[in-house]
Amino acid sequence: MKPPIIALIGNPNAGKSSLFNQLTGLRQKTGNFPGVTMDRKSGPWSIDDQTTATVVDLPGVYSIYPKSLDEQVVTDILANPKHPDYPDVAIVVVDASNLHRNLLLFTQVADLGLPTILALNMLDVAKEQDKDVNAVRLAMRLGVPVVRINARTGEGADALRKAVMKQRQEPVLPGKPLFDPADEAPALIANTKAQYGLSNNYLALQYVIQHDGFTFLNEQQRKGLDTLIADHDFREVPFQAGETITRYKRIAQIVTEVVTDQRPIGKPTWTQKLDRVLLHPIWGYTIFALILLLIFQAIFAWAAPFMDGIDTGVAWLNGQLKESLPPGPLTDLLTDGILAGIGGILVFIPQIAFLFLLVSLLEESGYMARVMVIMDRIMRKFGLNGRSVVPLISGVACAVPAIMATRSIGTRRDRLITILVTPLMSCSARLPIYTILIALVVPSRRVLGIFNVQGLALMALYLLGLLSALLAAYVLKLILKTKERGYFIMELPTFKLPRWNHVGLTVWESVRAFVWEAGRVILAISIILWVLASYGPGDDIQQAEEAVRREQPTLSPDDLNNRIASERLEASYAGKFGHFIEPAIRPLGYDWKIGIALLSSFAAREVFVGTMSTIYSIGSGSDDEGVTIRERLQQERNPTTGGPMYTPALAWSLLIFYVFAMMCMSTLAATQRETKSWKWPTVQLIYMMALAYGAAFLTYQLMA
């Protein structure tokens, strides 16, 4: 039997996700809602000895009328009993400190006629504000079970379980709906119910008002509803406004009966005092800038010891394996192919963990909403909007979730522009490339006592990415005209202490996703590359080796081995490929070895480093255990000048190239999915690549 579905519904910031984490813990899964690419979080919750239910966390909404794409999912499920996620029991999580506004959504869900439970959360916050909510009276007034919970501590989870069990055995349905559309438009509701076989008045109203967004209705059904609307001369905007006003009027009555509010009038809360500083014209921006600086310091400086530890560990393991295993192609594959690839992935875990730790702390505390407010005016100048800040900041971690986060931007044009420019923000996959190249050409010194020069160079690259994103947005704003109006009506949540289990889960999820999703690609490409670099067409490789032995009989054994190794690489499939594209990248200062890495990194940027380690550990002979990729790059000589290959000009040209280049297939796929067209990913690919080539060309030519 299919497990019963329990849907969690609620306003943003009502504690829905905390409750979800309490109920499911680490057993939760992230997937997609069928038909849409919206993240669907679900997990098992055993409600009694025999039954394990599936809890589904629906996106937070203020009302059943969606204002953006991600909110659409909620109505799409609740209005369609055939939907696989249609709940057997709906739990509406309600913030007791703001009962008034939270009850709007609750009454809408209850009026749809689902078995509903009200989970009354944040009673402690209400208490702090000198408000007391009488749960028993609330249950009597609403006609549904009300359970007092504390989603942060998990208090009340047992009572909630019992309430769900009871709702399943003998459902208590809310009696009289709070708002009955048949009072206002009896003929339209009756005809819609008859024509579409519906039994619930409020559901019929949803068909009438929202049918354009319902994916489960076909063309003909939608046309039928349009005809009904025209026949009954129904005007949806005033009707909907009337509904909201009526609901609030009745809710206000309930709230006065169940809430005792003893708050002294005019006493500013903690949040209000904090806001005075955080939204201040000078302090607001100063604090935001300092927080950004802190994030970069954490990523670059604090993560370094952990990264060095992983680096040394992998090098040591590699050495041990080479000593204990018999030499041969299989051992080489294991050490130089697979282990080098895995090392290249593992080493970035500390940075990704730090980044997500800080970003989720900012989200959790409520600070991120303040950032949106102080940035909105500036962002608007560039054709973006305050909500674009979260995608842009998330873009520092990874462009794929960042592009998905643009769904909360209600305006289509703002959203499209945000999608197109987000990949210009330097993502964590670029970090490995930045780190290695910066370490090669920028000295590790301190200025002003605290700032590492390397950290500042890194920050400059990130700023370059940000600036180019803003400029690109500005240009796009001039190109893409729209009549649609954007809006920025947003709740400023009260400041809260972060929930550490939440933050921990976010960090764990992102690290896991990086290691598994990106890691598999990187590992596969590392292995393929190793094969391509070790074998060549016909006996070219043997011939290259023999040629070296013949022509250079006087070399010392070490030099001879190095020479042979690099000639062998040049004769391999990978080498031939690199040579093939060399003419195109020569003006940027790159040789065929870098060419191989560039091509392979199109799958994902982080592959660049894996490829470089594969190429160079093959290229320089493999007896030098414990030597990291950074040291190998430093040893690399330019064959024509004899000086170091990685001059500042080359390194900066590469750095600049990676700031702009659209080297990520997953991002293009995400853009394709989100814009539902091939036009926009193509535009994105072409403009970013042209930018990268041009900027890298200029950098190299000016510095060389």
Next chain:
Amino acid sequence: MSKRSVADLKIGERAVIQAFNDEVMSLKLLEMGCLPGAEVCMGSKAPLGDPICLHVSGYCLSMRKSEAATILVD
């Protein structure tokens, strides 16, 4: 014309919502608890005076100045 809107309020100033002059925008504002007859208080303004933060029905709501201008007050 002479009607004042929420956008004209000074920080800390209170007013009572009378009506809206933009139907579509009013739907969203109503859902967020900006109801005719409700008291609002200008909480704070972002640098450059836009967006603004409004205290309404027990919480803090931010919106752009142009959106606040659609809420008429007495």
